[in-house]
Amino acid sequence: MTQDERSQIKKYFKKFPKWAVWMIIIGLPLLAAKFLGVIPIGLGIWGIVSYFQKPSDEQMDAWIQEDLKNLQTRALAKTGLDPSELVAEAVMVYGPRFWDIGGAEVGIKKGKDGIVRFMPIGVTVINFTAHQLTAYQFALDLTTGNPLSERTDEYFYRDVVSVSTQSKTKSWDKAEIGTNALSVRQLLPLMSGGKLQFNAAEMFTLTTSGGTSIEVVLRDPKLIESAGGGSIPTDMADKAVQTVRKMLREKKVFPATA
Numbered sequence: 001m002t003q004d005e006r007s008q009i010k011k012y013f014k015k016f017p018k019w020a021v022w023m024i025i026i027g028l029p030l031l032a033a034k035f036l037g038v039i040p041i042g043l044g045i046w047g048i049v050s051y052f053q054k055p056s057d058e059q060m061d062a063w064i065q066e067d068l069k070n071l072q073t074r075a076l077a078k079t080g081l082d083p084s085e086l087v088a089e090a091v092m093v094y095g096p097r098f099w100d101i102g103g104a105e106v107g108i109k110k111g112k113d114g115i116v117r118f119m120p121i122g123v124t125v126i127n128f129t130a131h132q133l134t135a136y137q138f139a140l141d142l143t144t145g146n147p148l149s150e151r152t153d154e155y156f157y158r159d160v161v162s163v164s165t166q167s168k169t170k171s172w173d174k175a176e177i178g179t180n181a182l183s184v185r186q187l188l189p190l191m192s193g194g195k196l197q198f199n200a201a202e203m204f205t206l207t208t209s210g211g212t213s214i215e216v217v218l219r220d221p222k223l224i225e226s227a228g229g230g231s232i233p234t235d236m237a238d239k240a241v242q243t244v245r246k247m248l249r250e251k252k253v254f255p256a257t258a
Contacts, residue, residue: 013107025102057111075125075136088128091240095218096120099172106183110230157251
């Protein structure tokens with residue numbers, strides 16, 4: 001993806017420029033005073049026109065999928081796997097990720113199609129080998145294409161005790177959000193008591209007998225509300241749950257009725 005396209009991604013998440021409207025309002029009465037209003041009116045019109053010259057929802061989805069596809073190879077490298085070791089197609093789960101992202105920019109926007117999109121994206125890629133599954137987790141920074149806060153885990157099938165989607169209360173301290181002041185302001189509607197707060201976060205969760213787990217936040221009502229409504233699809237998470245359960249049944253970890 002080119003740098004110009006990365007810039008377009010930033011533009012997609014920009015909020016409507018209210019300042020541009022005020023520039024036009026301020027400029028109108030000045031227009032009668034020897035054309036002094038031409039400059040603010042011109043700036044206001046430029047701001048509004050620029051706002052509407054941004055990528056479509058379909059283009060955004062295409063760019064996101066391009067980044068995710070490119071990082072699937074990295075998932076194998078980071079977990080030390082060769083493609084020949086895989087016994088099933090990998091599954092991917094992703095959702096909003098606004099914590100442990102360093103100085104990355106945060107964006108939340110409801111598209112014309114009613115789908116709420118966001119950046120960064122918290123991604124988990126699960127690969128399956130003969131005796132264990134591996135997970136590669138990271139935050140995808142759409143403005144650069146770089147994976148942030150990478151983590152890898154591997155579990156023997158016999159150690160996995162459950163995989164499901166469930167609702168949980170989750171919170172993160174302000175220090176965990178990052179250092180980007182603009183991003184912190186963007187998240188203010190989602191914060192309570194100085195913390196980023198999700199009271200009913202729907203999550204993909206894989207838990208082991210040792211008490212360790214893989215968790216991916218999929219969506220939260222408060223997040224959707226902050227975007228002005230809409231929806232965040234969870235089809236990929238549902239597919240991941242079904243695929244992991246199928247693998248566990250085949251490895252005789254779960255009973256056939258699980």
